[in-house]
Amino acid sequence: MTEPFIDPWAPDAYEQWQARVKDKKRNGEVCICGHSVKYHKAASTGGQVFCVPGRTVCECRTPRTALIVSDLRQFMQKTEGTGALHALGKGIATGKRKGVTMTPILTACDDCHRETAEGFPVAPAPIDSTGRITDVTTQWNLLLCRDCGAKRG
Numbered sequence: 001m002t003e004p005f006i007d008p009w010a011p012d013a014y015e016q017w018q019a020r021v022k023d024k025k026r027n028g029e030v031c032i033c034g035h036s037v038k039y040h041k042a043a044s045t046g047g048q049v050f051c052v053p054g055r056t057v058c059e060c061r062t063p064r065t066a067l068i069v070s071d072l073r074q075f076m077q078k079t080e081g082t083g084a085l086h087a088l089g090k091g092i093a094t095g096k097r098k099g100v101t102m103t104p105i106l107t108a109c110d111d112c113h114r115e116t117a118e119g120f121p122v123a124p125a126p127i128d129s130t131g132r133i134t135d136v137t138t139q140w141n142l143l144l145c146r147d148c149g150a151k152r153g
């Protein structure tokens, strides 16, 4: 990226430009819950973070970047289970159909840490407060390989 001409009369121009670049990068980040990281807003009181993707409800409170994508519009869906029924799985499926460029950031199982590149595909799963897989949105989402998913099922 080339630096813009900096107006010597606007001493904060460089900082503003840097902030814009940072912002643009952030715009492509998808949380493991299946929604844009920027939807996770800290409430004015208590600093509690909530994910607010459009009109759907998501309980995610701790954004963790799973993917960087070229188009976030496919990532506003609802979690109704694991894998293809999870908001992240749905977003990836429609993103693929629409030619969205997706770069995985999380590439390993959260439980056993085996890498997808080593032949252990992972799927997103909502986890309830007892650590078991559920089929509704919760505060906790994990990427699990088939073996670890079975243990938490």
Ligand SMILES: [Zn+2]
Pocket (backbone or CB within 6 Å): 031, 032, 033, 034, 035, 040, 051, 060, 061, 062, 063, 064
């Ligand atoms: Zn989230």
Ligand SMILES: [Zn+2]
Pocket (backbone or CB within 6 Å): 031, 033, 034, 035, 051, 052, 053, 058, 059, 060
């Ligand atoms: Zn979310």
Ligand SMILES: [Zn+2]
Pocket (backbone or CB within 6 Å): 109, 110, 111, 112, 113, 114, 144, 145, 146, 147, 148, 149
């Ligand atoms: Zn695993």
